[in-house]
Amino acid sequence: MSTKMDVSHSSLPVRFSQRRQFTSELAISFLMQQAVENPLVISLAAGLVDPQTLPVAEVLQATTEMLASETVGKGALQYGTTAGYVRLRRLLLDHFAQLEKCSVEQLGIGIDRILLTTGSQQLLSLVCEVLFDPGDICLVAGPTYFVFAGNLAGVGARTVTIPSDEHGMQIDALDQALNVLHQAGDLPRVKMIYVVSYYDNPAGTCLSEERSRQLAAVAKKWSRDHQIFILEDAAYRELRYDGPEYPSVWSMDESREQVIYTQTFSKTFSPGIRVGFGIVPSALVQPLADRKGNEDFGSSNFAQHLMAGVLQQGLYASHLVDVKHGYKLKRDAMLIAAKKYFSKLPGVTWRHPHGGLYVWMSLPENIPTSFRSDLFRRAVEAGVMYVPGEICYADSPDSRPNHQMRLSFGVQTPEGIDEGMRRLSIAVQSCL
Amino acid sequence: MSTKMDVSHSSLPVRFSQRRQFTSELAISFLMQQAVENPLVISLAAGLVDPQTLPVAEVLQATTEMLASETVGKGALQYGTTAGYVRLRRLLLDHFAQLEKCSVEQLGIGIDRILLTTGSQQLLSLVCEVLFDPGDICLVAGPTYFVFAGNLAGVGARTVTIPSDEHGMQIDALDQALNVLHQAGDLPRVKMIYVVSYYDNPAGTCLSEERSRQLAAVAKKWSRDHQIFILEDAAYRELRYDGPEYPSVWSMDESREQVIYTQTFSKTFSPGIRVGFGIVPSALVQPLADRKGNEDFGSSNFAQHLMAGVLQQGLYASHLVDVKHGYKLKRDAMLIAAKKYFSKLPGVTWRHPHGGLYVWMSLPENIPTSFRSDLFRRAVEAGVMYVPGEICYADSPDSRPNHQMRLSFGVQTPEGIDEGMRRLSIAVQSCL
Structure with missing residues (x-):
């Protein structure tokens, strides 16, 4: 294992980890x-x-109400669980069902599939941690969200870029790229396809309904010996100003085992509160929670209680x-x-x-x-x-x-x- | 690279990362x-x-004051920096100087050495990430904080246990263990020594002044080709009820480049707010911040503003x-x-x-x-x-x-x- 030495600061060099070199x-x-x-x-x-x-008045209202009750207030100030505050997860399931235009029952999943994170960024990072060894492959659009490209580099992943146009990632090209990887014997190293499905950062495009359906089908087609996941980054989903309202890639996967969906309140409410979440396949629930447990035991419980109040009191919607x-x-x-x-x-x-x-x-x-x-x-x-x-x-x-x-x-x-x-x-x- | 398959949940197996196997x-x-x-x-x-x-009244007072000002409130609700809120870092430097019974100038470091984290747990995790490759070595006390043992296992580190007694880790035994590692040619893999220096979790002991001095000296002695760090976990430092008041291991290192010091407000104020911090050697400032940037862009800025108010208004001290x-x-x-x-x-x-x-x-x-x-x-x-x-x-x-x-x-x-x-x-x- 190569170990680069860094002599810039102290008289003695430091032996950093390989991961440090990647980051x-x-x-x-x-x-x-x-x-x-x-x-x-x-x-x-x-x-x-x-x-x-930035919603100063709304947050003041929500915190005041939260701390007016000794019981609720103490709940917010105590340790939470790694997966996150149960009431907030229930509210998020309702919220997600609204976005999906269906009932909670029709979603076909429970709150055990929801993991609360420090912004959606932490979910992106955790997914890389549990899935990627150096040399493993992620397919991404060109262009793509540059911070996530850094996450992939940080775990030593290889990226394969799929061209995109005004409807998002070109799925024909994705299929061809997977075929090339298959021919080269690299299919076992393919772990994931990453898309920013709504109002892409940076390209501003949405994945059309047709493309989303094809994407789910192509991922399924090439998931031969193991699951190739789709990571759907829906950070901007709720910032729609006009134009068509597309269904999620998540909704195209009837198995509910193929798509890792993530969203955040950073863009629509407040990045400083730092609450994001993932809706994840059952096979990833425990691995992601274990990693998160090791990293921080859970995000700020106080911030999660605050967002629960904001949602429940209708402050978010308005x-x-x-x-x-x-x-x-x-x-x-x-x-x-x-x-x-x-x-x-x-x-x-x-x-x-x-x-x-x-x-x-x-x-x-x-x-x-x-x-x-x-x-x-x-x-x-x-x-x-x-x-x-x-x-x-x-x-x-x-x-x-x-x-x-x-x-x-x-x-x-x-x-x-x-x-x-x-x-x-x-x-x-x-x-x- | 071995890849365990997990078939428990979905019909298709998942290829997890090696890191997942470790966790x-x-x-x-x-x-x-x-x-x-x-x-x-x-x-x-x-x-x-x-x-x-749990300080419900104090937190209500601090949030109300924070959100009474549009400017301060919006600052708290916006993105922060990865290293953390500057005002809080200044307050922490003051606070740390008080604990060290010296002036801020005498500390000999600036706020650039302070990294704010989601509890001190995240600092412990980040340190493992930037320093340890599988097979690298950390020396720990027996017994030691079991969650940190999990962090070490999570990056594939080897641990060497040093016996402890009523004054903490036995430094003679530490010196001998390092000598054995040296004889075996393993010294280049030794990255760190971990101690819970105050009211140890689980042993309840403090590292005596003499032991702390010896610990710093032994780490220095064996730092031949590279820096062997000491990670001083001072999570319980401020929960002193009686008995002697010991100086930190950090204070024994005049170079300020050897000891990674970490503390948290989880035990003394509120774990739900989830604010901890590290005071780190200059060579680790950028590596730790880079990793944290990749993991979450920074902990809840709102929670950091809140803790700054709590400290500044004297609510913490009382x-x-x-x-x-x-x-x-x-x-x-x-x-x-x-x-x-x-x-x-x-x-x-x-x-x-x-x-x-x-x-x-x-x-x-x-x-x-x-x-x-x-x-x-x-x-x-x-x-x-x-x-x-x-x-x-x-x-x-x-x-x-x-x-x-x-x-x-x-x-x-x-x-x-x-x-x-x-x-x-x-x-x-x-x-x-």
Whole structure:
């Protein structure tokens, strides 16, 4: 086992684990540092939620009610269980049934399938921990959620990128890729297919109903000797502003054993409370809970009680209406600004998302957008920042498309979005 | 890489990771199940804190104040940084300086060395992740904190047990063990020495000043080609009821690069809020933060803001006085009951802890205390439960002492403790 030595800090070197070698700093840290060093920059990079939407009054109401009862309050302040607060899990099952437009009974699962986590990020990380050895394979879309690509790298997983279009991952290409892996004898190493099924981070697309159905079928087809799971990351599901309302990939799996579904309240309510959850196949319930038990015994019980109150008192539902209204205006502002400033620039195109927080823009292929590119430097000089498309691919750095940008409309005001897009267009124009 | 198949749940087997094979269910889960199935049992097993002490009024005051300000409230509800809330880290540095009886300047470190975690458990887990490959070695006391033994097993680490006595780990034996490892060529695999330095879980002992000094020296002596870290778990440090006040192992390391120090507010304030922290050598700051970033982006920012308010408003200090007063009475109740019910039983001895939550009791060596023993069954029948000493050893199951018990006085009332001890003595007597 190779052990890299690190002599940078102390006089004695440290022998780190192999896992440490696999783990890299999140790209987001670089962006945050840039933001700190350039405080006047308009960030279209940050995936933070709009500070205006943060529900201070709702949380005050929920905590006050929770702590008004000595019994409930003490329950929230004591240790919880690793899997999470039972009342919240019941409420989440109801909530999930609403999203699935069916009754709880029709879901066909109980609360034992629900695992509460510190944001959905922890669920993504736990899934990697229990399934992947170094060299195991995950199929992902290109582009994909870059933080999850880091999780896969962190356990030494290999990734295979499947092209995507305006309807999400191309399932024909997925099927072909699995066939290639099969021919190469690599099928036993294939553990999972990862999709952000609603208003994808970064591409803004939804997986269409037809694609979801095909995805479930293809995963089943290639699950020959062992289960190939689908990890459905539905972080943005509830941030729908218009357009069709698609069923989940989860709903396409009648066995309820194939899809790991995850969602979070970070985008729709508050990332600071840090409550996410997974709905998981029965075979993964205990392995995921065991890993989580070893990692932290369970997420903040207080935060879980708080979210239970927020859901039960109807504070979440009413807040979501406001949040969606605000984000829709911002989405519109970004699309209007894109048309205003970019439509005359040759070779520049962008997607029109029906929800979520991101617009995915492509430049001519000869204009790199990476952190080290001219464009990124000029953009920061012009006072605007974006996420380079390059980091949203899990391929080896050489073969990644490098002419795209993820533009977030979550944080800025509509006016800030307009000004940010204006500045960005100046930087782009100077590179054309 | 071996891959065990699991066919228990779905029709198709699942190929889990090696890490999954290493990870086992926490023993605590078995105890909780026993408690659920035997609701009338008096648990002297649970390491929960006394529900009577849970600070509902204090938390209400702190949250109300926090959410009264839109700015502070929104800060708490937004994403935080992976390392944790800066104001809380400043307060923790002050707090730590108080415990170390010196000024912040004299500590010789800044807030960049503090990492906030989901309980101190997450810090323990992260340290294992960044340092240990399968086969790497950690030296631990016998007995030791059994959950951490699970963390070590979870990364495939080997453990070497060092005997302990009423002053904690025996440093002469530690030195000898390291020499044996050196002779065997295993020194490069030695990554760490783990100690619970204050009111040990389970043994109730403190590492004396002399031992702490020797421990730091021995770790330094054997850190020849690489740093051998000491992980000082100070979870119970502030639960001191009487007896001497020892300096930390951390204070013995003038380089500030050798000791990973961790503490939590779970025992002294509220485990449900789930805030712990580590003070770590500079070489580990980035590796630990990177791992944590991959696992969850940071613990609940809301919970961290809450704890900052609790500390700053003096609510923690006043609450701690009450908590210690209550636990001291319970500690006394347990020692009085031990004397009353066990002093006539031949070969039964127990430690007298000056703090923490546990009394460590030894029976004659021919009386096993394990989950499968006659004694455990008879104890549950008599209506009382304890933690078998056996699970508090990290050795291979065959070579573990199996005639001891960890008795917790945290949860029960003084009357419940007396009754629990009475029932336990009946079960023990029936096995003598």
